[in-house]
Amino acid sequence: MAWLVSDPRVNQELILALPRSQPGDAAALQHWLDNARRASRIDHPGLAHVVEVGEHDRWPYIAYDRGNTVTLAEKLGNKGFAPAELVPWTLQVMEGLAFAHEAGIAHHDVQTSMLLLAEGSGCRLMGLGVALPPESDSGGLPAQRRAAERDVLAMGLVMHHTLAGVAPLDLADTALVIERMPPLGREIVRLPWTGAHTIPDALRAIVNRATDRQERQRYRNARTLERALNGWLRTDGDAGGGPIMLLLDRMRAAGLLPAMPGGAARAVRLASLERERNIELSEIVIQDVGLTFELLRTVNGSKLRGALGSGNGAILTIRRAIDMIGLDGVRRAATAMRPWPGPLNEAHANDLASLIERVRLAGRVAQWLRPAGYDAEVVYLLAMLQNLGRLAVQYHFPEEAAQIRRLMLPAPPVRAGEPEDPGMSEEGASFAVLGVDIDVLGTAVARYWGLDDTVLPMLRRVPLAAPVHHADTDNDLLRLSASCANEVVDSRTVPPHHRAAFLHRVVQRYGRVLGITLQEVQLAAQGIAPHEQADEAGAARPGVHPAAHPAAQPAAHPPATRAPS
Template identity: 50%
Template sequence: MAASVTPASPARTSPPRAFGRYELRQLLGKSAGSMAWLAFDPRLGQEVMLTLPRVQPHDAEALELRLREMKQAARLNHPNLAHVIEVGVQDHWPYLACDRALGLTLGEWLAAQPPLAPLDVAGLVCQALQGLAFAHEAGVAHRDLQLHHVLIGAQGQLRLAAFGAVEAPPAAPEADARRAQRDDAERDVLAIGVLLHQMLSGAPVLDEADVSVVIARMPPHGRDLVRLPWTTPQPVPEGLRAIANRCTASQERQRYLNARTLLRALEGWREVEERGQGDPIALLIDRLHSVGHLPALPGISRRLAKLSFTDTQRTDEMAELLLQDLALSFELLRTVNSAQVRGTQVAGNGPVLTLRRAIALLGVDGVRSAANGLRQWPGPMDETAANAMARLINVVRLAGHAAQALRPPGYDPEVVFLVAVMQNLGRLLVQYHFPDESEQIRVLMQPVPPAKPDAPSHPGLSEEAASFAVLGVDIESLGAAVARHWGLGDEVQHMIRRLPVGKPVRHPDNDSDMLRAAASAANEAVDAMTRLPAAKIPAAIVQVSQRYARVLELSPRELQEALQGARASLQSGTAAAAMPRTATSAEGLAAQTTATGAA
C-alpha cells in the first residue's frame, strides 16, 4: 500500500470563519445529511475535524435526542473507530470533534495516492467493516457513511468517524425500534459497498459524490444499477468483482445484510489472493484437522464388522457397502492415493479409483481403521444443517448413479460413480464446514420473483458467482484444492472438474476425458432436476442431452431413462446399469430432440 500522507494545514486565503470557539479552516466534505470541517481549537491548540448535521434539530427535544445519540456513539472504543474528543452544541447546532492527527479523510487520502491495488482496497474495507460491525453489535448505526467520515492514519490504520451525527429517518408507524435499527445497519453496509466500488473504480459511483444520493438512486427507491465497470485503474480479480457487485445488487435480498457477512467474504478472498490463488485449502485446513472432511453415516462401522474378505465376492459386497458412505469412500481414496501408499504400488500404475482396489491394498484392518477414524454423524452440525447435508448427499449419489447409467460400454461403473461424486467435493465440504455460507449461496442462486405481476423475474446468480460473493473463492476450486491436499494426482484432478457449461463439449481424447464427460453430463442433468422449477426441467434435460449428444451418443429420451434408473439405484443401493447405445444419425437425433422438446 502506498505511504500515507501526513495531514497539513491549508493555506488561508480569506479571513477565518468562526463556530463558537473553533476557527473553521476548510470544508472537508458534505452530504445531504452532514458536513465535516477542518477546524482549529485555540483552547487545545490543535486542529480537529468537526462534524455537524446539515439541518438544525427542529426543537429542543430533537436536539437532546441528537446529543444523546452522539454521546452514546462517542463511548464506543475500537481500533477502527475514531476517538471523539468532544460532543457539544453551538447556537442550536450539535457537533462532535475528532483529533485531526488521526489522519486524512478517505477522499483526501485517495487523491494523494496512485491507484490502489485491489488487495489493498480490500484490506482497507475490512478495517472499516471491523469497526462498523463492532458499532452495530453495540446498537449504534452511522446512517451517513461518506468519504469524509473515513480517516486514514500515517500507518494506514483506518477509522470510521461521526457516528450519530445524522438524525435517523422517521420509522413507519408499524415498524418497531429493532426493525429500524436493522434497516440503519443494512444501509451502512450498502454504503460501505458503494465506497468499495468507488475505491476500485477510481471514480464516484453514478458520478455522484454523496453516497446517500447514490443509495437513493438505487433500487428499490430508484432505477439506477450499480455494477463495477470493466475499465478500472487496476484489474479487479473475479472473486472481488463478485463481492463488490453483490454489495450493490439490484435485488435487496441478494445484498450483504450485515457487516460481519461482508467481512467474512472479503477476508476469505484476501486469504486466497495473498497466497497467489495457489492454496485455497487455507480456508478449510483448520476445520479439516479438527472435525475431518465429512462425517461417516450412522452404523457404518457396525456393518463393516459383519463382513470379511474371504473371497472376491465379499470384496465386491464390501465395495458396494462402502460406496453408500461418501465420507468413507473419500477417506479410502485419499489413503490409497497418498504418496506413502502409492510408493508401494507397481511402478507405472495410475491412480486408484475403485474401492475394490483400495480394499485389496489396505486389507480389512485398514478399512476398519479408516472407518473408525471418521467423525460420526452428524459431527458438529445442528439438526437443520444435518438435514441439508443428508439431502445434498442423496443428490450427489443420484448423480453418481446417473453417471453409471450414462457411461459408454467398457467403463467401470464404480470409477464413473466416484468421478461424478467427486465433482461435488467442494459442495459437500462447504455444506459440512460452512452450513450458513452454503445456505447464503443457495439463496443467491434462487431466481428473484417479480416485484409486480407483469414484471419479469430476475435470475439468480450462478453457483460460481454466488460462491465468490459469499466465500471469496468458488466452490469447485475448494474441492480441487482438497483433492490436491489429499495427494490425488493431476489425472484425477482433471476428471473431477466439471466441463464448463458455457463451452461446447469436445470429443474426448482419452479415457479420462470420457469419464469426465459422463460425470459432467450426469451432474448437469441432476442439477436441472433438483434446482429448477418443475416447468423448466424438461427443456433443461433436452439442453443437457444436446450438449452431450455426439460425445455420449445420447438422446433426451435416453437421458430421461438414465435418470429414472439412477433413482431406482439410489433406493436399492446397487449400481445403475449402463444405457444400451444405438447408432443415431444426426438427422434422427435432431428430430427426436425436437419431438421431446415439444412434448
C-alpha cells in the same frame, strides 16, 4: 458532512463530522449529544478516536484529530485503488462497523469522506452517532436491522466508487444513490468491466452482491460482508489461506464427512467378512460417501503409495483401495469416523443428507450415460468427487451453504409483466459468501489428499458457459461423463417451467461427445436407468462392473494397460 477546522486553543487541525441538518429544538439537540457521546465510547481499531463531542450555534459536532491522516474522499482519484490496497482498509472498517452494530448503534451516513486513512495504521470510520436517525426510526430491533443493512449497502457503494474510480450513478453521495436504487428507485449499480485496475471475479461478485438490485441478495449484516472479503483476501494473497485453510483445519479435527446413518451396522458387517471378493466389499463401502472419501484419502497419501509401491498414479476405485490397505484398514477407517451427523443440528443434517443423495444419484447417472468400455466405479466416484467442495462446505460451513443456495434462487418479478430475476450462478454465490469458488475448495481438498495435477482437472465440472466440442483423452471423456451427470441431477433443482429447456441444453452440450439422446437424459433425470436391460448389473448399482472388456482408466495410470484401480 465533514469539515476541516483549526482549533486555536491547542493549535491543532481537527475534522468535524456534522449531521446534515440541525436538531429541531433544544430537546432534540440534547438527545443528539447523548447519542453521540454513547457512540463515542465504542472503542475499536476500525473506528476513529473521538476528541470531542460538542455544539456551536446549535450545530452539534464530533471532532477527530486530523494528524497525518487524509479522508478517502481526499485521496480518491479517477483511477481508484487496486483491490489489494482497498480490501485491507475495507476489512478494518467493516470489523469496526460490525462491532458498532452489535452494540446497537448504526452509522446512517457512510461516505468516502467518513473514512480516515493513515500511514501504517490502516483505515478508520468516522461519524458514528453523527447522523440524525430517520423520523420513522422507532429505535426497536427492526429499525436497527434496517439501519445496519443500509450501512452495509453504503459500504458497498464506497467500495464500488473506490475500485472503479467513478462514483456509482455519478453521485458521490451514497445517500442519493440509495434513494435511486430498489426498492426506492429503479437504478442498477454494477461494477464496470473497464477501469484502471483489474478486479478479480470473486471480488467483483462480493461488491456487486453488496449493491445488488434485489434486496434479498444483499448482505444482511456487516459480519457477512466482512467474512466474504476476508475469505477473498486470504485466499487471493496466500495460497491455501482463508476458507481453504479453515476447511483443512476442520477436516483434520472432524474428518471430511461423518459416517452415514447405519454406519455401525456396516462396520459390524465389515467385521464379519474375511474372504469376500473386493467387488462385494466395495459395494458395502461405497454406500457410505464419507467412508468412500476416507479410503481415497488414505490410499492416495504419498507415504502409503510409496510404501506399497503403487507408483505415481492416483487411486480412483475402492477395489484398488481395498487391495492396498486390506480389510483391516477398511475397518479402522470405518470405526474412526464420526457418527452421523457429527456436530450438525437436525436442519443442517437434513440438508447434508439431501445433498449426499443428489451426489449418489449423480454417480448412478454417470454410470448410465458413460460411453461403453469405461469402468463404472471410476465414473461413479468422479461424479461424486466433482461435488467434493459442495459436500465439504455443507458439512463444515452449513450456514454459508444455506446462503449460497438462497442466492442461487430466482426471484419473482418486481412488477407484473417483467421477467423474473434470475439467481446468481453457483460460482458467483460462492464468491459472494466465501470469497472463493466452491470448486477451488474441492480441488484444495483433493490436493491435500495427494491427488496430482493429472487427476485434479477431472474433479472440476465443465463451466456452464463453456462449449463442449470433443474429448482428446480418456481423462477428458471421464470428466465430461461426470460433469454431464451432475448437470442432469442439477435439473431437479431448476423450477419446473425451466426444466425441459435445461435438459435440452445438457443434450446440446454433451450429446455428440457422449453419444446420448434427450430421452436418455430425461429418464436419467427421473432416476431411471435408460439401459437397464443392457447394463443393469454394471451400471445400476455402484461397485458392480462389467468384466467383458478392459476398464478405461484415467491417464494417471499407464495407458498401455489401462488396468482398473
